[in-house]
Amino acid sequence: MQRIGVFVCHCGTNIAATVDVKAVAEALSHEAGVVISQDYPYMCSGSGQDLVKASIKEHNLTGVVICSCSPRMHENTFRKAAASVGLNPYLVEIANIREQCSWIHKEIADATEKAIILGRAAIAKVHLNAPLIAGESPVVKRALVIGGGIAGIQTALDIAEAGFDVDIVEKEPTIGGKMAQIDKTFPTLDCAACILTPKMVEASQNEKIHIHSFSEVTDVKGFVGNFTATIKKKARYVDELKCTGCGACVEKCPMKKVPNEFNLGLDNRHAVYIPFAQAVPKVATIDPNYCLMLKNGKCGVCSKVCTAGAIDYKQEDRFIEEKYGAIVVATGYNPIKLDKYDEFAYSQCPDVVTSLELERLMNAAGPNGGTLLRPSDKTHPHKIVFIQCVGSRCDDSKGKPYCSKICCMYTAKHAMLIREKYPDTEVYVFYIDVRTPGKNFDEFYRRAVEQYNVHYIKGMVGKVTPKADGKIDVQASDLLANEQLHIDADMVVLAAAIEPDKTARPLATMLTTQMDTNDFFTEAHPKLRPVESATAGIFLSGACQGPKDIPETVAQASAAASKAIGLLVKNSITCNPCVAHSDELMCNGCSSCEKVCPYGAITYQDKEFRMPDRTTAIRRVASVNPAVCQGCGACTVACPSGAMDLNGFSNSQIMAEVDAICK
Amino acid sequence: MLKIALDKIDSLFSAVAEKQTLYIPADRADGASEYKKYENGMKMSSNLNTLRSAKDFFFPQTENLVDFKMEGKNIEVIDIREESEDFVVFGVRACDARSFTILDKVFLSDPVDSYYKNRRDHGTIVTMACSKPAETCFCGVFGIDATEPEGDASCWNDGESLFIKANNEKGQAFIDSVSSLLQDGDTAKLDETKAKTKEILSKLPLANLSTDSFGGDKLNELFRSEKWAELSESCLGCGTCTFVCPTCQCYDIKDFNTGNGIKRFRCWDSCMYSDFTKMAHGNPRLTQVERFRQRFMHKLVYFPANNNGEFGCVGCGRCLSKCPVSMNIVKVMKALEVK
């Protein structure tokens, strides 16, 4: 038999002025199960709480209803009070008779009547409340960072700084990502390598950071504080531990005609290679698609010249499994493929390049050792046309609907650098509009226009046509002057839109995190939780969440790190006990609940059941992971059999409230 | 025998309807027929039988038994029984007429079901002989003569007139109440009609169905028969057969919380339902095989065992045409028959 205590708060005059609190207490005292019902000026005050505690002990109450202000205000206060005298905190219900009654109604009679009804509803609910115990789940004190670009590196450094082990998984042979390919950075024009490579080295030397280069995450299981990831270490046919990175193998490798992806195929590398001089780890990798030894067993030069004996043609992909408490996604971005943009002759003409290719062409470590030459005839270009928003802000299916954000600035940078180095070179920029929000950004852009006389022309380029004489005819419209232009350019540079890395989508599935229609990871809240994914324990760093420049990326990387650290410092996480649970006897295993769960908290298992006909059968049933479930209840409605229910807001509890209100 | 010309039948109905509520079989938009409260001008259905049986008038699908009022912590019990008014159900077929013999055995034997008795006391059943039996009819199998229906009063139709005869006081009272409209008539043509009908009855596809293999004394072998598993395989476990059946009489008693009191009501239950006779310990019949067996064992074995040989079926054929998967008592009887 229930023994319920009702406590009506005056809240000074806040409630008492419009609600006859004595009448409410009196009326509710007649409700079934109520053994004590009293009122008090300030129920939340120390003495008010003592009153509640005393009554709980005196009448050894099985449930408590507080008629007071909003539960959002003092639910916790009274739950704590109840707990302090040994009553399960979840046996306390609040009837909101202030915000939702006394403050909005004037007629005492009406307000009092409503207060009584709200009290009844709370009593009806508390009758069905079950004592809930918040579960705990341990936290593995190790983080996984997926992606070794500047975002991943920064996150890893910060987490390691806080004293936790971090694994970086990078699919390329070296960390560094896009930033390593960039020549200079806006708006300061300092050299990217000079600021990035020290961080790469720092990461490699930090004993808390473990870099898995040339590796991929192939599977992730588990949940916040307790993930298990499988990492595939792709065979590089070189023993990482033995290789000293001396480069002898690279020099001697007879296979010299391999397109160099680090330079975006603008020059060649050997079949055995180290992506660039400051690569981390500085370890050679053999490209099985070109290595003569691996292809037809003839050659073996590299192993002969390797004094460290690091070459291992027999090496195979290795899989390692590791446990993590937190996972940070930093998979970054790529420029989109431009094959759909024939009007810009990208695929036909070698002198039409993307901005990233231009970075390499201008980079001292690039194919031309830093002198800007046309890829076609290695001559010095005198007229360069930049085309903005190639594939950005498109409403057609060809491109992306969003603004890639960084193009305006890097184009200004390119234009400026070229004008600086080659004053005889004319630079034209065709733009829809120039977007320069950010510290010192607009000043930077104006410098390009005012000091460096870059010709900014508002208008889109209609067609780019390579001519017989090697020139490139750029046909465009000047929207301001309202005239058609033809420019005889030597080079054309396309500001290609950026998109999330292709590995992001499958990864999102593995992590049960959400993605938007453009495959950018969705943050838990667009304003308030920008670096967390909706899935607990998964954090977002850098351009995988949306287009970003370097400063923003680094800022978000550190933010993600601090969120991860906030999780890793805990020995265990207390779970919200108001979570869903499924009644296995009624579960159909139909997967509806799983489909609507935003947290991937629901999994299925085949269990053996004793069937009515006294046989045993295997049935597929859902089980909810209380550590992951956030208690929204979406699954409870998706479930046709009603097997799924929600602690604290069960079907019967809510219907009891409905009944009480409609009584 | 007393008779009234068919074209005058409306006057008969309205005369009855003036004194008490009269129900006659009327056609429905979908071609089926059902008992409707008579209103002037209403035509009697020409269908052989109604979709739902006449049972519903005496044993409705749901009825309130008692109310409980709750004030705070007190409970008050309210008896809501009241004497029902007199009414007439007209045009009941021989099979349905016999069903009352069966229902009475259940509800009027001690302890008497006062709710049922109340309606039986106030209800007059006027039956109508069949002239056009359907392929699904097998009342003959249970010794029912479709041309000689039971009931308080019985009617025949020879194509021109409606003949009527009382079988008891109640029936006599009914006839007296309309005697002014009736006159004596010669039954020569009627006897022809009966003869014709009898001939058709003898040719019905199910005319030779035999009950020899059934009855109280066959309990063990029938209960243990291996055939139940296969027979019940297709059964969906719905209650269609039960709810269209004129003799099924199982019910459940439930409390409904209205929010300001409790209504204790009873409603038809079906032995085909998974929660039939569910008790604190659970359910005595765990699988559809057992539930399916229960229904037919009850009609063909348990009932006769307790009611000196009377079977719990009247062969109206409703379940034959209504079962979603056409699994029915006839198929069961044929399958279990020992040749």
Next chain:
Amino acid sequence: MQVNENKEFEPLIVAFCCNWCSYAGADLSGTNRLNYPTNVKIIRVPCSCRVNPMFILRAFQRGADGVILCGCHPGDCHYTSGNYFTRRRMTLLFSMLDYLGIERDRTRVEWVSAAEGAKFAATMNEFTEAVKKLGPNRRLEDLRCKKQ
């Protein structure tokens, strides 16, 4: 639902409010003393997607004259996607009720953020008026639940 000869018909309105936006919005209209009729009784749910059509029918069965469902604005759901499911479920449910001839103005979904105290009050006033116009719920009531 109360009908009283000398008093005009006072509908009973059940409002399901999600804990994070709408319930907070309701609190805010209280804090700002923005009146709405006592007819409205609020039930707190974690998310609008917790509201089962069963609850809505139950309310009508027990004598509610109108049922309104309030949640976070699309895109702002505390649980990221809850109210999107709510939107589909309720659109279909309301459409079905309408199909069965039950007055469509007895049901509503409204997105109210924690900051929209004014909107909450306004919505409730408006909805109560609309239901008042319709009169007592007859088409979806359970006669057994009528107050004697």
Next chain:
Amino acid sequence: MQEAMISRAKQLLADGAVNRVIGWKKGEFAYDITPAIFESAEELDAEFVYDDFTSANVSKYLVKETKKDGKILAFLKPCDTYSFNQLVKEHRINRDNVYVIGIQSDGKLDAEKIKSKGISGILGVKRNGENLEIETLYGQETMPVAEAMSTKCLNCKSKKHVAYDELIGEDGEVTASDRFDMVEKLENMTAQERYDFWRNELSKCIRCNACRNVCPACTCEKCVFDNPASGIENKAPADSFEENMFHIIRAFHVAGRCTDCGECSRVCPQNIPIHLLNRKFIKDINSFYGEYQAGADTTSKAPLNDYKQDDCEASIVHERGVE
């Protein structure tokens, strides 16, 4: 057809490819066909039937059958394959334990429709072109086939088999059907007219649960209406509300999952057009969220387990058409 089916079934049994066959079994009359499981060539020869009255959809039986050991051969008509797919999609049928033969269907007949024409004492029914030759206790009768056609076949949505291991007979196409006409007609009525229409229909309901128990989408381990803990359990329509409640919730629970196989209306002893409730949901889903056919595949996300950020608001219901 029937001969081909029997011989193929016998062959598969003989090969040991399957150890049971689910199909249909002859009855007492021309029309009272019962779904049945056959385990031997003898049984097949003796009782297996596939004719104008084999309209029962056997896919639901596979929920139970595919949990048993061994493999079962199922004969599925085009419409049945949609139900089958949906059940596979919802993990109710173990696909590995069933061998599906898709069979051609030219539409099935409904004995109730023949009887409703006043034809009684039916002994035999034969198709003769556009007409039915019906032999009765009271002499020969004829009627147009179309008028005896089962409602669910009258506006058939597809003659295409969406799941099968092999086919017997022709595979058809998705048919441009007029199945939403009646729904539209109702939508265009006034609220009062709609209310009266449905009151008249639903008040006939005797809660025999035939619609639910035959429905291939209603395979819950325990239905909320049978479960006292659900708070809405009830055994009989004790009040008009409960008549509405049962049919609304049932339709809602199968919304986006109902393949429109039409079994619910076929089996209703009271001839309530239950399918018009399910079809309303299907029509709404199509118009609000894009064309969707439940059971057409085993992968697509069910409309109610899915969403788009720019879905229409519920107010669309209040803004449209007739009040």
